[in-house]
């Protein structure tokens with residue numbers, strides 16, 4: 001296991017993902033993790049992340065200098081490298097010249113384990129205003145740039161390594177090699193963390209833990225809850241009940257697709273309950289236009305419906321949740337402002353009679369969850385499904401939600417997805433969908449005047465959904481989609497493309 005200690009940098013999850021791509025298991029913990037806890041965990045190596053601070057400020061995130069004397073190899077990255085230098089009595093100062101972006105780094109210590117198979121001059125991603133002016137005793141500088149004398153340093157005997165640049169980001173051309181060198185050659189990891197072994201061990205653990213107990217899962221049809229449900233079904237079969245609440249705000253045919261996989265005619269041996277609750281949701285949403293209010297209503301009604309079903313089932317031992325690793329990391333660390341109140345199953349535990357929560361995916365990243373899904377034989381259209389918000393189309397219909405508007409946005413969205421996929425333009429898209437604006441405008445069709453809705457198309461490229469860029473879809477695709485939507489979807493006479501990034505917009509429209 002490799003331990004990543006988080007000092008608040010923006011690429012922290014990326015470090016963990018890179019290490020796992022090398023088939024080495026890795027966890028991210030806050031920088032405040034105690035030495036005792038670290039000793040107990042006994043990682044084979046520790047990576048200190050970047051962070052926004054200056055090491056010489058009193059209130060900066062830090063760690064105990066003893067960390068470097070545990071005999072465990074350490075790699076400090078950016079802020080982590082400066083912290084290593086600072087805590088071991090080197091000198092860190094504001095750099096005369098800050099470096100930002102792709103920078104050519106010269107590797108001066110060709111024998112360094114960290115730089116095996118790395119070119120003598122290599123492009124690295126820099127982002128720093130402080131620098132290491134003098135390395136601590138026992139260290140040597142192993143790489144430099146014209147303005148940064150210590151682009152990397154090491155004390156090979158003590159197995160302490162540091163890079164001022166970020167090996168984890170793609171822009172560092174040979175960063176993957178450097179991380180691999182650290183993890184395999186310095187730390188001695190084997191690379192045996194693979195998805196088939198994850199499935200085998202997890203199913204065995206779940207079997208052991210749950211025994212003859214009963215479990216309940218709120219299935220949304222999204223990737224995470226689907227994969228969690230299938231893992232559970234492999235472990236305990238019919239002792240698992242999946243409740244799928246169809247709130248009438250799903251994409252076209254989505255409810256039936258979920259039922260086809262998890263229902264009685266599907267391949268999995270689970271109890272499946274589909275609750276068709278659309279009328280209840282539409283009734284509650286009638287006349288409501290304010291986005292946050294719509295979100296709250298949908299979230300609360302969802303819990304109510306789920307609770308009623310759970311009552312019918314009676315007490316269960318376990319509640320299954322599809323929590324994944326980024327949720328775990330995010331909830332444990334910094335708090336950000338509430339932009340939107342998110343709807344997910346996090347609110348359920350208070351309402352359901354159960355003893356314990358099981359979260360079989362809590363240590364996996366999204367792409368790993370998909371890999372597990374494939375390993376389990378879940379159909380591609382479920383495994384590769386793009387993220388879909390809990391409140392569903394409710395937040396893609398601006399203003400009041402009605403059954404008629406849901407139909408319009410479902411049809412437009414289905415056409416959009418079909419055409420984008422057909423043209424192969426979906427590669428690299430984080431999310432793409434249609435939203436129904438609350439705006440009507442004048443048009444002409446045949447010889448007559450129309451006064452109909454405008455559909456907005458959105459497609460974004462993003463890796464973390466915190467920031468996103470509007471994707472440049474091919475014009476032919478957009479015009480085909482536009483033509484089909486205005487011809488085939490009654491009530492629409494205009495199609496717009498959303499060119500806004502996040503920030504300043506958000507990905508969803510409400």
Ligand code: XMP
Nearest residue numbers: 342343344387388389390391465506507508
């Ligand atoms: P925004 O619109 O905030 O969305 O840029 C970021 C990502 O989160 C998804 N999203 C949600 N997911 N419950 C969810 O489970 C929600 O209430 C919710 N709202 C937004 C959105 O689809 C995008 O992927």
